[in-house]
Amino acid sequence: MLPLNEQYTFENFIVGSCNRFPHAAAMAVADAPATAYNPFFLHGGPGLGKTHLLHAVCHAFLARKGPGFHIAYFSCESFVNQYIESAEHRDLDGFRDRFRQADALVIDDIHFLAGKERSQDEFFHTFNSLYNAQKQIILSSDSPPRDIPTIEDRLVSRFKWGLVAKIDPPAFETRISILKRKAQIRGREIPNDVAEFIANHVTQNVRELEGAVLKLLGYAGLAHRPVDLDLAREALGDLIRRDDPHVGIDRIQRLVAEKFSLKLSDLQSRHRLKSIAHPRQIGMYLSRMLTSYSLEEIGGYFGGRDHSTVIYAIAKIEAEMRRDPGFKNLLDSLEGTLRRSG
C-alpha cells in the first residue's frame, strides 16, 4: 500500500495563478507518464501544495493504469534511511531492485539529499537507470534545483532535463477559494467576511490557512457558537497578533541574509557550516524576540528544526551577547532596524 492521503487529489486541489502551471504539468504527467515531462521537478515554499500534487499524480496513475503500474513513492528521508539500512546490511542489490523496478519514482522533499554525498550518489544511479529505461521520475523540493545547498552539479543538471515548475503563495481570491473548500470538505461553511478576515491575515502558507479553518470550526463546535467574525477574532487571536506588518520571520530572514551575505535558502537549510549556522541561530533568536511564533514554528522556518534546536540557538546567542559587547551591539542594531522598518 502506498502512503497516500485520500484527500490529496486533483479534485481537491484549488487552482489559481500561483499554481496553474505546476497543476497543469502534473495533470499532463499523470496522463502520459514518461512522455510528457521527465523528470518533473516541482518546487515552492513550505505548505504550498507540493506533497498534495505528488499524491494527486499517484492517485491518477493508480486510477488510470491499475495496480500493475508500480509506483515507488517515498519521502526523501525514507529513501536515505532505506539506503543507509541496506548499506549496513550489505543488501544494496535489494535496495536497487526495489527502486529500479518502478514504473514511476516519486520522491518528496528531495532537498533532504543536501549534504548527504553517499545517498546522492546512489540517487544519481537510481535516477539514471530509471530515466534510461524511460520511467517517470517526479521530485519535489522547497527550492529550485540550483539553490539546494551542496547538491552536486551533475544532479542539478539532470533535474533540469525535464520540466521545473514553481508553486507560488496563493493570491487573495485563491486563498478565499481554498478556505471555502477546506470547510466544505468537512461539511461546513465559512461566511464571506470570515473567509476574508482569515485570507487577509494568513498569506504565505496554505497549511496555515487550513489550520485556521480547523481551529475556527473546532472552536465554534466547543463553544456552540456560529462561525462569525467575533468568533474568528477570538479563536484566531494569536494569528492576528503575530501579523505585525513590521516584523515577520520573512523580514528577519531577509535582513539576516543580507547582513551576512547569505542566500535565504542557506538560512532555511540544515547546513552546519559555522558561517551559515551562526547567522541562522541569530535569525531564530530574533524571531523569538520579535514575533509570537512558537518554538516549533520558528524551527520550521529555519530548515525544519525541532524546538530544542531553537532553544539551544537562543541560549547560545544570549550567552554570546553577554560575553561580547560588540556582538550585542550588532544584535541591538538588527533588532532596531526590524522594529523601525516595515
Ligand code: ADP
Ligand atoms: P508542501 O508539501 O508544499 O509543504 P502540502 O502539499 O503538504 O504542502 O500542503 C499543505 C496543506 O495545504 C495540505 O493539507 C494541502 O491539501 C493543502 N493545499 C495546498 N495547496 C492547496 C491547493 N491549491 N488547494 C487545496 N489545498 C491545498
Ligand code: MG
Ligand atoms: Mg510536503
